[in-house]
Amino acid sequence: MPNSNFVSVIIPVFNEEESLPHLFPRLRASLEGMNRPYEIIFINDGSRDRSLQLLHEFYRENPGKVRIIDFNGNFGQHMAIVAGFDHSRGDIIITLDADLQNPPEEIPRIVEKIDEGHDVVGTVRQNRQDPKFRKFASRIVNAVTNRITGLRLNDYGCMLRGYRRDIVDIINKSFESTTFIPALAQKFAVNPVEIPVGHDEREYGSSKYSIFRLIRLNFDLMTGFSLFPLQAVTMIGMAVSFLSFLFAIFLMLRRLIVGPEAEGVFTLLNINFFLMGITMSCVGIIGEYIGRIYVEVRKRPRYVIRREWGGE
Ligand code: UDP
Numbered sequence: 001m002p003n004s005n006f007v008s009v010i011i012p013v014f015n016e017e018e019s020l021p022h023l024f025p026r027l028r029a030s031l032e033g034m035n036r037p038y039e040i041i042f043i044n045d046g047s048r049d050r051s052l053q054l055l056h057e058f059y060r061e062n063p064g065k066v067r068i069i070d071f072n073g074n075f076g077q078h079m080a081i082v083a084g085f086d087h088s089r090g091d092i093i094i095t096l097d098a099d100l101q102n103p104p105e106e107i108p109r110i111v112e113k114i115d116e117g118h119d120v121v122g123t124v125r126q127n128r129q130d131p132k133f134r135k136f137a138s139r140i141v142n143a144v145t146n147r148i149t150g151l152r153l154n155d156y157g158c159m160l161r162g163y164r165r166d167i168v169d170i171i172n173k174s175f176e177s178t179t180f181i182p183a184l185a186q187k188f189a190v191n192p193v194e195i196p197v198g199h200d201e202r203e204y205g206s207s208k209y210s211i212f213r214l215i216r217l218n219f220d221l222m223t224g225f226s227l228f229p230l231q232a233v234t235m236i237g238m239a240v241s242f243l244s245f246l247f248a249i250f251l252m253l254r255r256l257i258v259g260p261e262a263e264g265v266f267t268l269l270n271i272n273f274f275l276m277g278i279t280m281s282c283v284g285i286i287g288e289y290i291g292r293i294y295v296e297v298r299k300r301p302r303y304v305i306r307r308e309w310g311g312e
């Protein structure tokens with residue numbers, strides 16, 4: 001197969017000056033060891049530290065192997081990967097984080113799986129080294145997402161993944177402004193597989209996700225792949241109406257038999273607050289979808305590239 005072994009590695013970079021010098025030698029060694037043509041595409045997602053300078057050093061020292069796409073601002077990890085997909089030339093495309101939490105030495109194993117005929121190779125982090133609350137939150141997110149999207153993935157968050165060209169081409173054709181790459185790929189995959197990979201603590205620099213960004217990302221995941229939350233809202237509404245109808249009948253009978261009631265004002269308030277809470281979150285869920293529709297119809301570019309190096 002002369003034309004099916006070119007490997008593109010896509011790495012989003014956002015303020016990673018501490019880890020890049022450690023990442024690059026290991027990554028290059030791992031890729032050289034495979035004896036295949038390859039390219040490494042770094043996407044600088046609006047870093048404000050020395051990341052871009054470091055990337056330039058890699059580029060100068062490795063002509064023809066390293067490419068840089070420099071965003072004009074911070075568009076987020078998933079948009080950086082989308083840009084990398086758009087510009088990649090490989091038959092096999094690997095995504096990897098810059099923070100060395102997933103070892104680049106695992107890349108040959110992923111490539112091997114694609115050679116075996118799988119079109120998407122997912123990974124499951126073994127003894128994941130992240131703060132406890134994040135692991136716990138991930139467990140819930142994985143379970144809920146699988147439920148409502150109908151996908152089957154054990155670890156949505158692990159970004160060390162491999163894709164065959166045809167899958168990346170399909171993703172390139174879905175012009176969504178908010179997206180979650182592993183779930184999107186899983187949706188189009190015909191013959192996916194998941195393999196265990198190592199996971200380390202972040203040694204250099206710190207996580208680029210605050211708790212609010214993580215929550216937003218998870219909303220992308222839920223609303224981007226299913227209408228179930230909207231249907232759930234309708235069903236909750238119907239259930240509540242039905243229950244209050246029963247309650248109304250009960251009150252009517254009570255009035256006829258026992259007489260009018262007066263006490264229990266706070267119980268009433270409490271029930272009312274509870275229902276208001278449900279109403280507000282339902283409106284919020286609908287708002288999530290409307291917001292996303294708004295972002296889509298505005299049709300702003302999903303990312304803006306300031307400059308590119310390499311790949312001519
Ligand atoms: N990243 C990015 N843009 C962002 C946030 C993160 O390109 O807005 C990159 C970051 O440089 C890293 C990867 O995405 O290569 C994963 O980020 P991080 O390790 O901080 O996420 P975590 O491991 O905490 O989920």
Ligand code: MG
Pocket residue numbers: 097099101202207
């Ligand atoms: Mg990380």
